[in-house]
Amino acid sequence: xxxxxxxxxxxxxxxxxxILTGKPVIKGTRLAVEFIVGLLGHGxxxxxxxxxxxxxxxxDIRACLAYVSKLCRR
Numbered sequence: 001x002x003x004x005x006x007x008x009x010x011x012x013x014x015x016x017x018x019i020l021t022g023k024p025v026i027k028g029t030r031l032a033v034e035f036i037v038g039l040l041g042h043g044x045x046x047x048x049x050x051x052x053x054x055x056x057x058x059x060d061i062r063a064c065l066a067y068v069s070k071l072c073r074r
Contacts, residue, residue: 009070012063024067026060029053036064 014027024033031053039049046061 009063009067012060013067026056026064029056031056033064033067036061037068040065 012027013024013033015022015024019025019030020032025031026033026036036049040046040061046058049061050056050058
């Protein structure tokens with residue numbers, strides 16, 4: 001990822017060329033930021049995401065949204 005990454009995002013969102021060809025993912029998972037944001041865009045609630053993906057937490061979902069928000073401000 002290019003540019004400055006706020007600490008809270010850097011703790012939760014990572015880019016690794018060995019995971020999903022470097023797409024931003026929730027740290028420790030193979031869940032891409034675009035996937036989580038897409039679920040929300042298709043009407044899933046945070047509760048539904050957390051129920052279906054119990055290895056992530058609410059802060060991970062918020063970090064995904066903050067990541068996308070940061071990209072949109074560029």
